[in-house]
Amino acid sequence: MITVLSHNIISPLGSTTEDNFRSVLRQQTAVRQWHGRFGPVGDFCASLFDDGSGATDGPAGLSRLERLALRSIRAALKGTDVDTASDRTLLVLSTTKGNVEWLADGIHPLERALPDSSARMIATALGVTTAPIVVDNACVSGLAALTTAWRLLMMGRYDRAIVCGVEVQSKFIISGFQSLKAVSPLPCRPFDIDRMGLNLGEAAATIVLGRGDDKEHGWKIVDGCQRNDAYHLSAPSKTGLGARMALTQAVGDYPADDIAFISPHGTATLFNDQMESVAIAGAGLGKVPVAGLKGYYGHTMGACGVMETALSMCAVDNGIVPSTMGFAELGVSGRITVAANAAPTSRKGFVKMLSGFGGCNAAMLLSSNKNAADRATADCHEDGPLQAKHNVHITESTVCIDGKVMPTHAVGRQMLTEIYKGVVGDYPRFYKMDLLSRLGFVATELLLRAEGGVRFVERSDRAVVLVGHSGSVLADMNYLSSISDADDYFPSPERFVYTLPNIVTGEIAIRNKYHGETGFYLLADRNDAFVDDILRSAFCDRGTNSVVGGWIECGSETAFEADLSIFERKADGGGRPAATK
Structure with missing residues (x-):
């Protein structure tokens, strides 16, 4: 049995998962207008840390991203029995661009701009002695990292896994999304008829997994699945094929009446939200509430899969289906049930979905139902x-x-x-x-x-x-x-x-x-x-x-x-x- 031992979120809305969840309940958003933050990219809406927030303070020699990740991991490890020096402990880092802001800056060597360099620096600071893995799989990286850690624990390679998703923004990233005409000039509106695009965001989130903890109560990963559209590098499938396949397998025979909500990717771009709506409806889950979180945090890229999973666990623990900030009127063709307002729930499971460039799609089912069991194969x-x-x-x-x-x-x-x-x-x-x-x-x-x-x-x-x-x-x-x-x-x-x-x-x-x-x-x-x-x-x-x-x-x-x-x-x-x- 693989269970969730602890989790933490550090974002512009708070430094613990609980702080962040309370901000969501208060309908507080970190997305706002920024002026001149990254030079030529101009004005834009995003969820970023203020320079004086202290969120990215830490040891000299580490980047903003590395200090942010380290702070989240250390907070998540408090109160656990994880021995970071053990050869049975694994570190998995999810990030899409790492220290790309250091690339060719004339100060840092090329190697320090690579995501793997960040993983090694974080591992050293934590005293982790095993080689870390970086999952760099576009926007599904967070769920891919959780799935990879879950599988390696099931395989018996490790007893504990620290999974951290982290991203900081830069001129490099924001200019790229602007070039694709994907950025909204206003706060994003997932699944809404008037959605105009995404906002980007910064955050770090950590989930610690443990093997062999046969807890009657507590969170466990039931299944994680990834499937490819094989359609286009930057546009999602019109039929939602890859997302529907991933969603269908992740849910499997788990009862739909015990799924509190689906946490979608929900970036508020025209094509992503349309694709997800078709995939959710096609999987027969159109009546399950869809609770998107991008309106609170923006799109945090490599962090969003881990962060939104941790937030969803907290929401279900508190018997709440979160509201989808920015949503007012359905603007997609798939017949889905978007949670416009927070609502109570007694259900014990939820599904997290992501999709990304390269045609990749991911879905994961987690449950605190004591009767839920993970699905492993003999391999x-x-x-x-x-x-x-x-x-x-x-x-x-x-x-x-x-x-x-x-x-x-x-x-x-x-x-x-x-x-x-x-x-x-x-x-x-x-x-x-x-x-x-x-x-x-x-x-x-x-x-x-x-x-x-x-x-x-x-x-x-x-x-x-x-x-x-x-x-x-x-x-x-x-x-x-x-x-x-x-x-x-x-x-x-x-x-x-x-x-x-x-x-x-x-x-x-x-x-x-x-x-x-x-x-x-x-x-x-x-x-x-x-x-x-x-x-x-x-x-x-x-x-x-x-x-x-x-x-x-x-x-x-x-x-x-x-x-x-x-x-x-x-x-x-x-x-x-x-x-x-």
């Missing part, structure tokens, strides 16, 4: 290294397919183009991709051609799980060049989309019509045993029968590596994925 309890069905290994100068060298003439970026032209040739979208996506695309094409069989058919049982170190740093630098000069300030929406490393998984999903789980993880160094654990954790999802995944690193134009394989669940549905050769 969560197996040991031993994963065995690959096929493997492709690419460096900047070599290509090997199942151990055989593929002749090439060019090196670096040109080599990837050479392979594309010689092997694929009919997918011009390739030329729009950043280098990380090109690398993943080419490696996957070679891998799937080695596998053979029918291509380009809809399937939801194959996951795409990639692990690396540098993430999207090259795309970050590329986008930064469009906003660096105040006299030539022209944020590029196309460049901005690729500043999320999970976009490569979206490219692979779209190309191959994969609707299964997609995820991107960051580690300090390549550790094959650790990578195996992350890949194996995908098989804890009972809907996953196959995984395309492995290590992918693209830290420079002239030095990169992709070492990807296909893994499959055993035919009998149990045990670890088996070798086929």
Whole structure:
């Protein structure tokens, strides 16, 4: 049994989960107008910490983001039995852009702008001795982090997991969303007929999970699921396919009459809210109250999944369905029940939903009902290294397919183009991709051609799980060049989309019509045993029968590596994925 041991939220509305919940009950919002905060981005509405709030104060040498996360984690650990120095304790950090405000600032080395650097600094400050994981999976990162931690605990790798979602805003992020015309000039209005877009926000939230605590009462994760639309990199599916699939599996056979509410992504953009409404109605949950929280906090990106889950637990503990601030009149076609006002509830479960760039969608069901049990598969309890069905290994100068060298003439970026032209040739979208996506695309094409069989058919049982170190740093630098000069300030929406490393998984999903789980993880160094654990954790999802995944690193134009394989669940549905050769 995996249970929630504690949680904490630090936001502009308070420094504990309880403080934040009371602010929500009082209909207090942290979203307001900001003037000149980030220079050329101009005036905007957001939920940000005041410079003098003290929320991001802390040890020298740490960034604002790291100090904020550290403060939340320490607050959550108070009163628990977590030994941070134990090799049975895991730290999982959820953030989409980390210290991107330090990127190429002329002060900090490039490495300190990477999200993994933040995870290592936080781990060191806490005395955590195991290697941390960063989940960098766009806006679903928070739920993906909770799901990953939950699975690794079920697998028996750890006894305690500290999951922290954190985000701070910057010119980089706000200008990017502005370039996509997604930012509202006024406080956001989720699901409302007059919604105009999202507000961004800052926060840190922590949930501590424990294994082996057979509590009769208390919160537990019943199921977590991720599915991809395989439709578009930045626009959600018109049919809500990925979100509906994730929601349907997460809820499963849990009784709808014990679900207090659905906490949606609810960003108040035209297409997100429409998609979620269709997905919720399509899953048969149209009568369950929908309680959106973005009107209080804005979109806190890597923090929102953890923060809104903690707030939802607090709300159910207090017998309350929170109101959706900013909502007045339904402005979506899906027949859903948006909670315009707070209401009492005696139900014990809730669902958290998220969606994000790269086509990713996530849903998680949590319950304090003593009869609720988590849903694990046999694969969560197996040991031993994963065995690959096929493997492709690419460096900047070599290509090997199942151990055989593929002749090439060019090196670096040109080599990837050479392979594309010689092997694929009919997918011009390739030329729009950043280098990380090109690398993943080419490696996957070679891998799937080695596998053979029918291509380009809809399937939801194959996951795409990639692990690396540098993430999207090259795309970050590329986008930064469009906003660096105040006299030539022209944020590029196309460049901005690729500043999320999970976009490569979206490219692979779209190309191959994969609707299964997609995820991107960051580690300090390549550790094959650790990578195996992350890949194996995908098989804890009972809907996953196959995984395309492995290590992918693209830290420079002239030095990169992709070492990807296909893994499959055993035919009998149990045990670890088996070798086929």
